[in-house]
Amino acid sequence: AAGVIQSPRHLIKEKRETATLKCYPIPRHDTVYWYQQGPGQDPQFLISFYEKMQSDKGSIPDRFSAQQFSDYHSELNMSSLELGDSALYFCASSLRTGGSGANVLTFGAGSRLTVL
Amino acid sequence: DAKTTQPPSMDCAEGRAANLPCNHSTISGNEYVYWYRQIHSQGPQYIIHGLKNNETNEMASLIITEDRKSSTLILPHATLRDTAVYYCIVRVYSGGGADGLTFGKGTHLIIQP
Numbered sequence: 297a298a299g300v301i302q303s304p305r306h307l308i309k310e311k312r313e314t315a316t317l318k319c320y321p322i323p324r325h326d327t328v329y330w331y332q333q334g335p336g337q338d339p340q341f342l343i344s345f346y347e348k349m350q351s352d353k354g355s356i357p358d359r360f361s362a363q364q365f366s367d368y369h370s371e372l373n374m375s376s377l378e379l380g381d382s383a384l385y386f387c388a389s390s391l392r393t394g395g396s397g398a399n400v401l402t403f404g405a406g407s408r409l410t411v412l
Numbered sequence: 413d414a415k416t417t418q419p420p421s422m423d424c425a426e427g428r429a430a431n432l433p434c435n436h437s438t439i440s441g442n443e444y445v446y447w448y449r450q451i452h453s454q455g456p457q458y459i460i461h462g463l464k465n466n467e468t469n470e471m472a473s474l475i476i477t478e479d480r481k482s483s484t485l486i487l488p489h490a491t492l493r494d495t496a497v498y499y500c501i502v503r504v505y506s507g508g509g510a511d512g513l514t515f516g517k518g519t520h521l522i523i524q525p
Contacts, residue, residue, distance in 0.1 A: 300455075338515045338516065338518070341514060344511065399446055403457065
């Protein structure tokens, strides 16, 4: 079965550079979520989109932005990168109309960002 | 969302049942209990969820107490690949579900050979 696809899997950037992560949700899933997981930390919710509109916002820095496109894929844009942005970034998707299963998120394998 | 409390770590012998507890004493009537796990550096993985009845799927069983203030995730025959951090999350189903799940401090389950 198709899973959530994230790219790139690994990314190395310098401080103050910009990075873009991409996420392709499971086909027919209408909701995308972004999470950040620093070393030794639990996943932290950043932002979610439903039908291309921002749905919920967590602890996403102002330097970060995201959007969901007409084909439901999503991109997380990170600017003015800082050392502390080094983390695993997970994308997840779900089907909002799936009853209590709407909270059943399928996660991708993650994108590891290293800021030097 | 109601707060959950889990032990920080547990050990279990391979082949035995692993029983992971979760306390959610402030759970409200419309909140579900969800379990996820995260194997090292992989994306979190959904395991099971329930409202008030016990649930079972191919991965695990979920036992929710009658007062719904606590639950237990049971992995019936633990294997080394079950070593992971297990998260218990209480969440209302509002008809939306597009709000982000909050991962708190889960239980690091270590399966011993």
